[in-house]
Amino acid sequence: MNETAEIAANKHKDYTGAKIGMWLFLFTELFLFFGPFLLYSIFRYRYSTDFINAGSELSLFVGSINTVVLLTSSLSVALSISALQKGNKKLTLLLLGVTIVLGAVFLVNKYFEWDAKIVHGLYPGAEALLSRPKGEILFFGLYFFMTGLHALHVIAGMSVLAVITFFVMRDKVTQSDYVKIENGGLYWHLVDVIWIYLFPLFYLIR
């Protein structure tokens, strides 16, 4: 048994263990999205023209903005971890706040984007959508399901970061005990990574 494991057994504070647990959890999240990605690729193969037509109706501009917003938030969360490790609590809190606000900006954009689609009758079950080719129905079905599931993850990630902000304020997550903020950051990066795949699949196919 090495040193960290010894601390783990006696003090019940095991950083490596906490990291292993978090990574395993991230795997399950990836597998959660694996199912819809698989369905996407099969339907994309079957109805490639419909998918390209439908994809061109999404707003590349809003999608790109959201991509920039999420990437920036990943940067800010990574910086917040470094700030805490260097003992700068104020900066940590500021950066965590920035991350949460960027998450909110992402969701607001998403709201307007969805709203525009719904106004045009491009949502599952709408008459306007059902009169279109089958591939387009499926494209928008997958679009709403996958971006919706992703949005839920954004909300979950924001909640996690909010709790961590609270912990940092109360000095429960500190310079010497920072595994929680690291794990929270990992989760936020996962949310980001999934978007990195959603963006080209839905917005960039032309």
Add this chain to the structure above:
Amino acid sequence: MSDYAAGAQGNYLQKEGRGGILSWIFSTDHKRIGILYLVAILSLFLVGVTLGFFMRLELITRGPTIMAANTYNSLFTLHGVIMLFLFIIPVTPSVFGNFLLPIMIGAKDVAFPRLNLLSWWFYMAGAFLAILTLLIANGPADTGWTFYAPYSIRTGTNVTLALSAVVVLGFSSILTGINFVTTVHRLRAPGMTWMRLPLFVWAVYATAWIQILATPILGVNLMLVVAERLLGIGIFDPAKGGDPILYQHLFWIYSHPAVYIMILPAMGAISEIVPVFARRTIFGYKAVAYSSIGIAAVGSLVWGHHMFVSGFSYTAGVYFSLFTFFVAIPSAIKVYNWVGSLYKGSLEAATPLLYAFAFIFLFSIGGLTGLILGALSLNIHLHDTYFVVAHFHYVKFGGAGFGFFAALHYWFPKMFGRMYNTKLANVALLLLFIGFNTLFFPLFVLGFQGMPRRYYDYLPQFTNGQLISIVGSWILVAGVILMVGNLIHALFKGKKAQANQWGGATLEWQVPSPPPKENFEEIPEVKYGPYHFKRD
């Protein structure tokens, strides 16, 4: 290693704080959580048995006997959902994994005790939702436990709620899996190398990986069906261009490996029991350990054998059939090693070993008939007949279920510090064994003759077979009642058990029965393998 004296800390069953139920349902002690699971899961098992009993009884005469066709559909759905998602998938890892895994590797608790409690709460929430489908309007789901699209999209019954129940149970399963993998990696006592891990730990470890990797796919698949029902996204709806076959693929990508979530921990328990009562080391430790991983790996590649008649390509069928045959190899390795371990052993015909024998016998029948079903040509004849029903009951009940019973009789004295009446336990086993075979063996014959599954009615030529099977269900129920009654009686009136009731060499037998709150006075140093019975 001498027995540890029961120290100042007292055992885990003793009153803690103000005591009462709150000290249980909010406890983060892995042993108490194990007991919580045991109580909840056994209760639901009895509900599942009752449902199965009435399904059989309905078939005592042709045509409607005690229920209408729709009720029968709901009954077999609920029987499946309860027995699979609430009983046999969680039972052995959640009860014995929780209770024993930390003790067996010389740890004080699992890696994430609070997460562990959370998984139990998820389990209870899932159970609550599943039961709720019975009570609210529209009636319980009537799709079968597989929730096949497109029927699950169209039926007016409470499918959405039933699906939510399964998704919530999935969370419970995932969290338990993450906990166990991390625990095995991080919390082994000094000297507890991988090759000294008890085989039960290996089995639970392999199971935990399947729980982590496969469960999310089932979760998202069921979420898609929910989205389909609520919003009509069209993915599984042929009218909108979707494909119901894809539902089957995603369903079995989880649900076939789930079969190994059920059977692997039971196999692990058998691997503990056999060497202890044969008084010799297990034959081929490494082979048994690695075959658990082998089953987990190959078992993830065979899901298509549930879909041979779905119309997918012949090439895919050949591939899935081949891998189905491959997965029999690690399973057979285990069976041969258990039997090999008995050779030249000094057998003690104690109750747990007898249950283990029943397991080996019934599992072998279940496994071999699985090969018959895995053959492409035979599958066309046998698909969706009673033969399939008989096969998976032999594997899941005769295998995983009897394995769980064996584990229960093996570790009961450790968990509660009391011994049950072994004579009654043996009689219960006899009833269970006779009842089980009388109930399910005729189904092989009926299935071969063409009796389809999931019908509440049958043709006249199947009458005799059905009757024999129904009588079997009565004997089986009598066995279950006797077994459970005997154990409950022992809880209160049983003789005190010894610390090492069976003479086992694994760590859990080196602590008092029931174990102390913190498991060990101090973390032990492990010097021997798990089946090293000779002490210097």
